[in-house]
Amino acid sequence: MNSSLNAARRRWELDEAGTDVVDVLVVGLGATGAGAALDAASRGLSVAAVDAHDLAFGSSRWSSKLIHGGLRYLASGQVGVAWESAVERDALLRFTAPHLVAAHPYVLPLTPDVPRAQAAALMTGYRLGDALRVAAGTPRRLLPGPSRLSAGRALALAPSLRADGLRGALLSWDGRVVDDARLVVALARTAAAHGARILTRCRALALAGDGARVRDELTGDEFDIRARTVINATGVWAGELTPSVVLRPSRGTHLVLRPGALGALRAGLHVPIPGERARFALVLPQADGRVYAGLTDEPLDGPVPDVPEAPESDVAFLLEVIGTALDRPLSRADVAGAFAGLRPLVDAVDVPEAAGGRTADLSRRHAVLRSPDGVVTVVGGKLTTYRRMAEDAVDAACPDARASRTARLPLVGAGPVRPGAPGRLARRYGSESWAVRDLMRADPALAEPVALGITRAELVWAVRHEGALDAGDLLDRRTRIGLVPEDRAAALPAAEAALAYA
Ligand SMILES: Cc1cc2nc3c(=O)[nH]c(=O)nc-3n(C[C@H](O)[C@H](O)[C@H](O)COP(=O)(O)OP(=O)(O)OC[C@H]3O[C@@H](n4cnc5c(N)ncnc54)[C@H](O)[C@@H]3O)c2cc1C
Numbered sequence: 289m290n291s292s293l294n295a296a297r298r299r300w301e302l303d304e305a306g307t308d309v310v311d312v313l314v315v316g317l318g319a320t321g322a323g324a325a326l327d328a329a330s331r332g333l334s335v336a337a338v339d340a341h342d343l344a345f346g347s348s349r350w351s352s353k354l355i356h357g358g359l360r361y362l363a364s365g366q367v368g369v370a371w372e373s374a375v376e377r378d379a380l381l382r383f384t385a386p387h388l389v390a391a392h393p394y395v396l397p398l399t400p401d402v403p404r405a406q407a408a409a410l411m412t413g414y415r416l417g418d419a420l421r422v423a424a425g426t427p428r429r430l431l432p433g434p435s436r437l438s439a440g441r442a443l444a445l446a447p448s449l450r451a452d453g454l455r456g457a458l459l460s461w462d463g464r465v466v467d468d469a470r471l472v473v474a475l476a477r478t479a480a481a482h483g484a485r486i487l488t489r490c491r492a493l494a495l496a497g498d499g500a501r502v503r504d505e506l507t508g509d510e511f512d513i514r515a516r517t518v519i520n521a522t523g524v525w526a527g528e529l530t531p532s533v534v535l536r537p538s539r540g541t542h543l544v545l546r547p548g549a550l551g552a553l554r555a556g557l558h559v560p561i562p563g564e565r566a567r568f569a570l571v572l573p574q575a576d577g578r579v580y581a582g583l584t585d586e587p588l589d590g591p592v593p594d595v596p597e598a599p600e601s602d603v604a605f606l607l608e609v610i611g612t613a614l615d616r617p618l619s620r621a622d623v624a625g626a627f628a629g630l631r632p633l634v635d636a637v638d639v640p641e642a643a644g645g646r647t648a649d650l651s652r653r654h655a656v657l658r659s660p661d662g663v664v665t666v667v668g669g670k671l672t673t674y675r676r677m678a679e680d681a682v683d684a685a686c687p688d689a690r691a692s693r694t695a696r697l698p699l700v701g702a703g704p705v706r707p708g709a710p711g712r713l714a715r716r717y718g719s720e721s722w723a724v725r726d727l728m729r730a731d732p733a734l735a736e737p738v739a740l741g742i743t744r745a746e747l748v749w750a751v752r753h754e755g756a757l758d759a760g761d762l763l764d765r766r767t768r769i770g771l772v773p774e775d776r777a778a779a780l781p782a783a784e785a786a787l788a789y790a
Contacts, residue, residue, distance in 0.1 A: 289480065289481050289482065289483050290480070290481065291477040291478060291480050291481035291700045291753070292477070292480075292752065292753040293476065293477055293480055293486055293753065293754060293755030294751065294752055294753065294755060294790060295757055295790050296790070297480075298486075298487060298488065298489075298755070298757070301336075301485040301486075301487060302485075302487055302490070302504065304485065305336045305485055305487060305511075305513050306511040306512070306513065308334070308514075309514040309515065309516065310334045310335060310336045310485075310513070310514070310515045310516070311328065311333035311334045311335065311515065311516050311517065311686065312324075312325075312328040312333050312334070312335045312336075312515060312516070312517055312518075312519060312682070312685060312686065313335075313336050313337070313338070313499060313500055313513050313515035313517075313518045313519070314328070314335065314336070314337040314338070314519045314521055315337075315338055315492045315495065315500060315518065315519065315520050315521060315522055315529065316338075316339060316346070316520065316521035316522035316523060316525075316526075317337055317338070317339035317342075317343050317344070317345075317472065317476055317486065317488065317521075318344060318345075318346045318347060318348035318472060318521065318523050319344075319348040319468070319471060319472050319475065319671050319674035320348075320521040320523065320666055320667075320669070320674050320677050320678060320681075321337060321339070321519070321521030321522070322337070322343065322472050322475035322476040322479060322486075322674075323475055323674040323675050323677065323678030323694070324337075324519050324521055324666065324677075324678040324681050324682055325337035325475075325476065325479040325484045325486065326475050326476075326478050326479035326482065326484070326678065326694060326697070327675070327678040327679050327681075327682045327692050327694050328484070328519075328682045328685075328686065328689070329479050329482035329483050329484040330479075330482045330692075330693045330694060330697055331682065331686075331689045331690050331691075331692065331693065332689075332690065333682075333686060333689055334483065335479065335483070335484035335485065336484070336485045336487065336513050336515065337476070337479065337484055337485065337486050337487065338487045338488075338490035338491070338492060338500075338502055338513070339487070339488050339489075339490065340489070340490070340491035340492070340505065341488065341489065341505075341594070342488050342489070342755075342756075342757070342760070342761050342765055343469070343472050343473050343476050343486075343488060343755060343761075343765065344468065344469035344472035344473065344765050345594075345765070346522075346523045346524065346525070346630075347523050347524060347629045347630055347631065347632060348468055348469065348471075348472050348523075348671060349468055349469040349472070349629075349764075349765055350468075350540070350542075350596075350627055350628065350629020350630075351468045351629065351670075351671045352540075352542065352570060352572060352580070352582055352583060353464055353465050353466075353467070353468050353572065353580075353671075354462055354463065354464055354671075354672070355376075355377050355380055355381070355389050355462070355463030355464060355465055355671070355672045356373060356377065356462050356463065356670075356672055357370070357373055357374045357377050357417050357420055357421060357424075357431075357462055357463070358370030358371070358372070358373030358374055358417075358420070358672075359413055359414070359416075359417040359460075359462075360566075361373065362413065362416055362417060362420070363413050363566065366653075368653075369653050370417075370420060371420060371423075371424075372673055372676055373670075373672050373673060374417075374420040374421060374423070374424040374426070375424050375676075376672050376673045376674075376675055376676055377389075377424070377426065377431075377462075377463045377672060378421075378424040378425055378426040379675060379695050379696070380463065380465075380672075380675075381426060381430050381431065381463055382425075382426065382427075382430065383695070383696045383697075383698060383702075384675070384694070384695075384696070384697060384698055384699050384702060385465070385471060385474065385698075385699050385701075385702055386702060386718075387701050387702055387705065387714070387715070387717070387718025387719070388465050388466050388467070388470060388471055388474065388699075388701070388715075388716075388718070389463050389464065389465050389466075389471075390463070390464060390466075390715075391430060391431045391432065391461045391462070391463060391464075392461065392462060392463070392464040392555075392556060393432075393445070393459055393460070393461050393554075393555040393556065394459070394460050394461070394462065394555060394556040394557065394558050394570075395437065395442055395445050395446050395449075395457045395458070395459055395555045395556070395557055395558070396410065396457055396458040396459075396460070396557075396558040396560075396568070397442060397446075397449050397450075397454055397457045397557070397559070397613050398454065398455045398456045398457055398458065399450070399453060399454060399560065399612075399613060400453045401560050401562055401612070402560050406565060407458065410458055411434065411436065411458055414434035414458065414460045415433075415434060417434075417460070418433045418434060421433075431461050431462075431463065432461045433461070434458065434459060434460045434461070435458075435459045436456060436457075436458060436459070437456055437457040437458070437459050438456050439451065439454045439455060439456050439457070441457070442454065442456060442457035444554075445457075445459075445553075445554045445555040446550070446551075446553055446554070446555055446557055447551040447552060447553075448550040448551040448553070448614050448615060448616065449557075449613060449614065449615065450613060450614055450615045451615060452615075459555070460558075463672075464572075465671070466575055466715050466716055467716065467768060468671055469765045469766070469768070470716060470766075471671070471699075473754050473755070473765075473766065474699040474700050474701055474702075475674075475699060476755065477699075477700045477753070477754065477755075478697070478698075478699045478700045481700065486755065488755060488757065489504065489505040489506050489757065490502050490503070490504055490505065491503045491505055492522075492529060493510070494529070495518055495520060495529045495530065495661070495663050496518070496661055496662075496663070497517070497518060497661045497662025497663055498514060498515060498516070498518070498662075499512055499513050499514040499515045499518065500512070500513050500515075500518060506757075516686075517662070517664065517685040517686055518662070518663045518664065518685075519663075519664050519665075519666060519681050519682070519685050520533075520663050520664065520665040520666070520667075521665075521666050521667075521681065523630075523632045523667065524537045524592050524630045524631075524632045525592055526632070526665050526667045528592075529663075530657075530659050530663055530665050532657075532659045532660070533634075533657060533659070533665050533667060534634075534635045535632055535633060535634060535635055535667065536587065536633050536634075536635035537587075537588040537592060537630040537631060537632060537633065538585055538586060538587055538588065538630065538631045538633055539584065539585075539586045539587075539588050539596055539602075539628050539629070539630055539631075540582060540583045540584055540585060540628065540629050540630075540631060541582060541583065541584045541598040541599070541602035541603070541606065541626060541627070541628040542572075542580045542581065542582035542583060542598075542606075542626065542627055542628075543580065543581040543582070543598075543603060543606050543607070543623050543625075543626050544578050544579075544580060544623070544624050544625035544626060544627070544771050544772055545578065545579040545580070545581055545618070545622050545623060545624065546578075546622055546623075546624045547577035547578060547579070549579060549618065549622040550571065550573075550579055550614070553571070553573045553579060554573075555573075556570060556571055556572050556573060557570070557571035557610075557613065558570060559571065559609060559610055559612065559613045560612075560613075561609050562609070562612060569581065569582065569583065569606060569609045569610055570582050570583055571610060575712070575715060576740040576741065576768070577740065578624070578740075578771070578772075581606055581610050582606065583606075584602045584605060584606065585631075586602070588630060592630065596628040596629060596630055597628060598626035598627055598628040599628075602626070602628070603620070603623060603626055607619070607620070607622075607623070624771075624772045624774075624775075625771045625772040625773060627771060632667050632668060633668065634655050634667060634668045653668065653669065654666060654667065654668040654669030654673065654676075654677045654680070655667055655668050656677075656680045656681050656684045658684060664681055664684050664685040666678070666680065666681035675694050675695065678692075678694065679692040679694060679695075700720070701717055701718030701719055701720045702718055702719065703718065703719035704719055705718055705719055705721060706719075706721075706722050709721040709722055709725070710725065712741055713725060716746075717749075723749070724745055724746060724749050725745075727745040727748060727749060728743060728745045731745075734748060736782075738767075738769070738779045738782040738783075739767075739769045739775045739778065739779045740767075740769060740775070742767050742769065744782055744785070744786060746766075746767065747762050747766070747767070747782060747783055747786035748786050748789040750762055750766035750767075750786070751786055751787055751789055751790050752789065752790065754766050756787075758787065759780055759783035759784050759787065762783040762786060762787075763776050763779055763780065763783050764776075
């Protein structure tokens with residue numbers, strides 16, 4: 289089947305969803321839900337998947353974009369979790385999304401705040417992480433091993449580091465997805481290609497073991513979707529639909545720094561947080577020239593908002609910590625934007641049967657839980673392990689289904705890239721980059737840049753093939769222009785014009 293998602297397909301699939309009985313209804317289209325829709329559809333099951341808003345509307349678009357090998361879990365003795373992360377990273381790098389996920393280098397500056405013993409322990413950790421890479425089968429050419437750098441070499445990679453007192457650096461590598469929201473879009477489209485109905489702007493109002501009451505948020509119409517089994521993959525909102533699942537969300541804030549705020553940065557940075565032995569702030573240069581800096585970890589009190597705010601206290605904290613490693617402190621003027629996301633940490637689970645996952649440290653490991661009404665909830669975990677979460681959820685929901693195929697199933701765009709494709713397009717569209725380019729060739733007006741090198745053609749592509757239904761979908765999820773308010777305002781007319789190409 290065709291992988292293209294658009295308003296016309298949504299309309300006719302919505303009509304069918306209200307009349308058929310599907311094998312699996314998935315609620316929530318973040319990485320976990322889109323992954324579950326793909327896992328189930330690729331096993332030959334009929335699938336409907338709904339999201340109250342858009343693909344990647346929730347936590348999945350607010351991540352640090354690390355596809356990590358689980359080093360920090362290794363450090364705390366959770367070898368199983370670290371191993372699972374390394375295996376999933378390998379699948380993404382080698383088989384499922386090699387166009388979207390690649391190795392990225394990180395420099396940890398050895399400042400006077402990092403004692404020699406700590407530096408030695410960190411290097412041992414990196415080497416253990418590299419051993420996991422080998423065991424998972426990831427070749428060194430895709431993910432190089434760690435090394436020690438001289439101060440001069442560290443400054444060549446990150447010229448804004450404070451040279452005074454710098455005795456060198458540790459260089460490590462980990463996976464990174466070019467854009468977390470794009471990964472979700474690729475998952476949803478691949479699921480659609482296997483026959484799943486992907487229905488955005490459809491809010492589940494109530495779940496039962498045999499379906500859900502759903503409201504079309506565009507028309508206000510309510511209807512039932514009937515299903516043989518239901519998977520709740522609504523992340524931090526899971527408890528609103530399945531009250532027996534109790535979450536304790538934690539807010540993580542990132543800054544978006546203006547291009548050039550940290551000079552010509554050729555690697556990410558792990559900046560030691562003064563007074564903490566094993567916590568680091570991250571500086572994450574992006575392919576579009578922006579630099580993200582994160583990450584806070586604050587418990588959220590009260591109701592879960594649709595879009596969390598990044599408070600000024602988080603901004604000030606991050607500026608201060610990152611500034612400790614730099615020769616010029618950062619100021620508020622270096623901050624072009626900020627975003628916050630909520631980690632779906634499992635607090636306590638009041639259900640009789642855990643259908644998978646261990647109860648120990650559920651906040652790190654994912655949990656698959658069956659509530660008394662038969663709904664299977666999958667929650668916790670992380671972006672990196674979405675595929676395993678999805679597999680476990682479908683195994684629990686559909687015990688008689690054939691085995692999961694997703695560990696080696698390439699996502700849309702993962703095919704060979706024709707030589708000569710522009711690098712930026714190849715990194716975001718993979719084997720589809722030529723089709724995007726053909727749009728510009730057919731209509732040169734579409735070659736006009738909108739922001740960050742993104743052309744009007746990419747917006748039109750998103751409307752026709754990636755399920756973008758409004759300007760917010762285009763600016764905030766199919767592209768990330770919207771992370772900087774003034775860029776968003778400038779690009780809004782182009783986004784609105786692109787919607788006419790539906
Ligand atoms: C700040 C931060 C940084 C992170 N960094 C990383 C990282 O670098 N690497 C990593 O591997 N992981 C990272 N994570 C973890 C990772 O982002 C999350 O674990 C993961 O994205 C959760 O995905 P999900 O699909 O379970 O939930 P979500 O992405 O939140 O998806 C849930 C979806 O459910 C929908 N929904 C809610 N209610 C309803 C309803 N009633 N009806 C229909 N739909 C509904 C929402 O609209 C949403 O789209 C980070 C998390 C945070 C917060």
